[in-house]
Amino acid sequence: MTHRHFSFLLFALLGALRLDAASWTDVRYDVQSESALLDIHAPPGAGPHPVLVWLHSVDGALGDRHLSEEQISRINAAGHVLVSVEYAVTPMRHPAQIENAAAAVAYTYRNIVRFGGDPSRIRLFGAGSGAHLAALLAVDARWLKVEGLTPDVIDGVVLLRATTLDLEASMRQASDRNQYLRLAEQWGDQPEDWLQASPLAQIRAENSAPPFLLLAARDGIREHTRQRERFADRLREAGVANQVLLLSATVAGADGKGLEALDSGARDALFSWLNALALPRLTRFEHLDFSADFVSGMADGRIRLRGAEVAFVFPYRGTLIASLNDADPQSMEPARVLVKRSHDGDWTQAHAFAGDGAQFTALAGISLQRSGSAQLLLRPIELLVAGTSNAAGGFDWHWSVSDHQFRALAAMPHALSAMQVHRDRVTGADVVLLGSHGGGVHSAEWNVTRAKLEVRTSAELQGADIAGFALANGVAFAAVNGKNSGLYQRVDGTAPSWQRVSDLDSEGFHGSAVTAISAVADPFAGGHDVLLLAYAHSGQIVRVDPGTGFGKTLELDIAAGFAEVWGGELPEVDFGGNTFVALRHPETADQVLAIGLKLHHPQSQQTPHNGAWYLLRQHDGSYSYGLSYDYADPPAEGTSLRSVRALATSPFVEDQGAGFYLGGFDAHRADRDSAWIYRGAMQAVTVPRGLWWDRNHRGHGVDLQPVAGGWMLTLVTYDSNGEPVWYAALGQMVGARFVANENGLTRYRYALDRDPPQRRDALHSGDVSIRFGLSFDQGACANTEVDRAGALALAELSLRIEGRDTRWCIEPMRFAEAGIATTDANGLWYAGPGDAGWGVSIAERGVDGRSLGVAYVYYYDANGAPRWALGTAPVVQGNARYALRSFRGYCPGCARAEISSEPVGEFVHRLGGLCGDVSGTGSLDIGNPDITGRNQDERRFVRPRFPMNRISNAACY
Secondary structure: OOHHHHHHHHHOOOOOEOOOOEEEEEEEOOOOOOOOEEEEEEOOOEOOEEEEEEEOOOOOOOOOOOOOHHHHHHHHHOOOEEEEEOOOOOOOOOOHHHHHHHHHHHHHHHHHHHHOEEEEEEEEEEEOHHHHHHHHHHHOOHHHHOOOOOHHHEEEEEEEOOOOOOHHHHHHOOOOHHHHHHHHHHHOOOHHHHHHOOHHHHOOOOOOOOOEEEEEEOOOOHHHHHHHHHHHHHHHHOOOOEEEEEEOHHHHOOOOOHHHHOOHHHHHHHHHHHHHOOOOOOOOOOOEEEEEEEEOOEEEOOEEEOOOEOOOEEEEOOEEEEEEEOOOOOOOOOEEEEEEOOOOOOOEEEEEEOOOOOEEEEEEEEEEEEOOOOOEEEEEEEEEEEEEEOOOOOEEEEEEOOOOOOEEEEEEOOOEEEEEEEEOOOOOOEEEEEEEEOOEEEEEEEEOOOOEEEEOOOOOEOOOEEEEEEEEOOEEEEEEEOOOOEEEEEEOOOOOEEEEEEOOOEOOEOOOOEEEEEEEEOOOOOOOEEEEEEEOOOOEEEEEEHHHOOEEEEEEEHHHHHHHHHOOOOOEEEEOOOOOEEEEOOOOOOEEEEEEEEEEOOOOOOOOOOOEEEEEEOOOOOEEEEEEOOOOOOOOOOOOOEEEEEEEEOOOHHHOOOEEEEEEEOOOOOOOOOEEEEEEEEOOOOOOOEEEEOOOOOOOEEEEEEEOOEEEEEEEEEOOOOOEEEEEEEEEEEOOEEEEOOOOEEOEEEOOOOOOOEEEOHHHOEEEEEEEOOOOOOHHHOOOOOOOOOOOOOEEEEEEEOOEEEEEEEEEOOOOOOOOOOOOOOEEEEOOHHHOOOEEEEEEEOOOOOEEEEEEEEEEOOOOOEEEEEEEEEEEOOEEEEEEEEEEOOOOOOOOOOOEEEEEEEEEEEEEOOHHHOEEEEEEEEEOOOOOOOOOHHHEEEEEEEEEEEOOOOOOO
C-alpha cells in the first residue's frame, strides 16, 4: 500500500480540527420561525465528531432543550457533538412538530461540519413525544424529502420511553377522556391522520431505515410494551437492525430529565451502541431470513414423507441429515432418515425403519480417528448412529457408514438417548459413549479387522438415565436424571468406571430433570472448560465449574426472561432440543451456542408469535434469542410452529457459511402431519475477512480486509527466484466478485529518499480478481484430487503476474477454534501516516484466554524489495509475541518447489480496548540474512514501539 493510499484512508476520516470544547446557543435552523432554535455543544479535540440530535418531550417530563451542564458533559465526554432542538409544542398540531424536526436535522446535516461535527454520523435521540418524532423521521421519507434529504442521512436512532409508536392503538385505547384529548390536541381526532402519523404504520420493507435502539422500562405499562414489541417485530420483518435495552422503572423514569434518567450502566450501553454504528453492522444469528425448506407431506418421488416432528438435523459428509418421526406409536408411517445433498436439492429418503410405530430416540453423525486398539486409522471413519423404539416396547441401536444402510449395533431394553466420541486418556482408543434412558452407559469401538462398530455387552454405568455427555478439559462427563441423579465423570482405562462428582440439585436449581449438557470455555477467562446444564420444564441454565469444586451458578431463567420481554405472567417454556449446537459467524468466526426452545407465547396462534424460538449464548455468558419465522409466508392464523427441536449450520459451500437449518414441529396440526425444516440465511453477509489459502498451494496466502468503504487484498507469495514477495490491490466487491481498481495487483519498492517512499513496480505488477460462492465442482475448485472437506466457503482466485496466468481455489483459513476475544486484534495495522508503506495483518481466533494469533508482516529488505514474514503466538488480553519466519517457495504459475523457512525476527504487540476502539503499540525487528555486503543495521528492518493504528474496519458488532 502506498504512502498516499494510507494517508488518504486516514485523513479522509478527518475534517475540521478543534482543540477546545465550545457551545453555540439559540442557533436558528429555520429563518421563517423565531422559535426554531437549537443549541450546539461540541467536545474538545480533533473532529469531526459524531452528532447526537436531542428531541425532548413536549410535556417536559423527559427534559427540554436547555440541558444541564452535567447532561452536556456526559454526551461530550462520550465524544459526541450535542444538538439540542426546540420545536413547536402544543397547541401546535401535527405536522408542525415533525416539520420542525425535519428542518432541524436538515440544518444539522448541512452545517454541523462548521461546529466540529461529522454529517455522516448524525444520530437521533428522542424521549417521549420526541421519540415519536425521531422514529417517524427515520421510517417515513416524506418529511426529510421536503428538505431535499432522505432518512439515509440518519446514522442511528435511540428512543427513550416511546409510548405512541403505534399511534392509532394509543388513540383508540386511551385510558380516559382527558388522555384522549391531550393526544388529540397534538395528533388530531381523525383515524386517517393517526395512521399517517404512526411510525409503526410507515415501516416498509422497500424503504431503508437506520438501526434502532429502544430504551424502555423493564416493568412498564403493558400496552407500551406491546407497542414496542410490535415495532421491533416490524423493523425485523423489514430487515432493519434493532435492539431493545430494558431498564429499571426508576432509570427509565417518568420524572427524570434526559440523560439523568440513565444510570452509568445504561449510559455505557447507550454509547457503546452509538459507537458501534461507525462499524460494519454484521447481521447476527438473532435475525435470519427464514423460509420453509421441508414440510411434512412433501413427496419424494412416489413416497409421501409424512411425520409429526423433525427432532435431529446435522451436517454429515457434505450433506444434511434429518430424522422424521410420527407422533403416534400405532402409526404405520416409518421412522425416516432424510438427506439433503445440495444447496438447491430436495429432502429425500435415505433410509426407513419401517413397521410397528418405529420412532427415533437418537440420531447423530460421529467420526473416529483411532480404533479400539488405539491404532491410528488411515482415514477417519465417519458413521451414522441411530436409536429407534417400536410399539412393542423394544429398542434397537443401529450404525451405518456412508451408504446410509443401517446395521444392527445392539438390541437393548432401553432407548438410546445420547452419544459422544471420547479418546480414552489411558488406552488412547476412540470410544463411542452410548447413553440410554434407564440403561446407563455402554461403549463401542471400531474393530479394524472386522471393519465394524462393536458395542461392549456390559455397561460402564449400570441403570442410569443419561441426559447427555460433554467433554471438558479432556474428561468425559455425563448428566444423570432420576434415581442416583447427578453429574458423573468417567474414569478412563481398560476397565472404565464412572464417579459421581456432584449432585444436580442445589438451592434455586431443583425440581426438574436435565435435558442438555455442554462444555464451554470459562467466561471469566480462567483457561479451562466449564459445563452448562439445561433443566427441563423450569427453563433454567446452570453453569458448573469443575475448577471450583463443581460450584453452580444460575446463568439464565428463561421463563422470567421472556416474562420481562413480553410482559404478563411467566410463559410456558422448555427446551425443544436435547443439546447445545455451536454456530459460527461466517465473517468474524465468532461462535455462539444455540438450543431450541419449546415456548408458549401468550398470543402463540397469532402472527408473528406463532413462530418458533431458539436461544443463543455468547461466550461471555450473556443470552439473546431468535425467532424462526417466514414473514413472507407465515403460518396460518390458529397454527404455530411451536418448537425448535434441532439446529445445524449448512455444509453447502454455496451458502458461504451464512445458511442455517432448524427443525421442529407444529403442535396444533390435528392430522399430526406437522414436521418442518426451515432454512435461515444471514442478511447481506459480506465475504469472510481475513486469511484465505489454497490447500493445493500451501505456503501461499491471501489476506482480505474491508478498508474505508472498499476492500484491500494482500497476496503473500514468491518471485521467480523463490524469494518471499507481497502484492497489494485495492478494489470493490461487485456482486460475488472482488474487482481491483485501475492499479490492479501492485508490487511496490521502497526508497527512503523518495516521498512517498513507495513506488509502483510496473514491471513486476499484475492483475487479480476473485469469484466467490463456488461449489466443489466449479472452476478451479473442480479438482477431485484435493480433499476440501470442511471448507466454509470456496472462491476462485485469478492471477496474472509477469505474464503468467494461474487460477487457484481458495477458502478461509482455519487455524484454531473460532471466536473473538474481548480485545479484538484482527485486521490490518500500520504505524501512521508518518511511517507508511509497510504494515502488519493479524488474524486471531479464540475467546479470552484461548486465542491464537497469526501475524503477517509486510516489510522491505535492504534493497527496497517487498518481503513478508509469518509468525504464530498465543494472544493474551491483546498482548502477543510472534517469532517470525521468512519463507522460500515457488511463484504463481511456476513449477512446484519445496517450501522452506528460517527464523528472521520478532514482532510484539500490546493492545487494549474494546470493539472498534482497540489501540496500542508494536515492536518489530526483522533481519534480512539474504542480503550481504552491508552492515548489520542496514540488514534489519526495525521499528521499536511504533503506534499501532488499525486501517481496516473492526470485525465488531
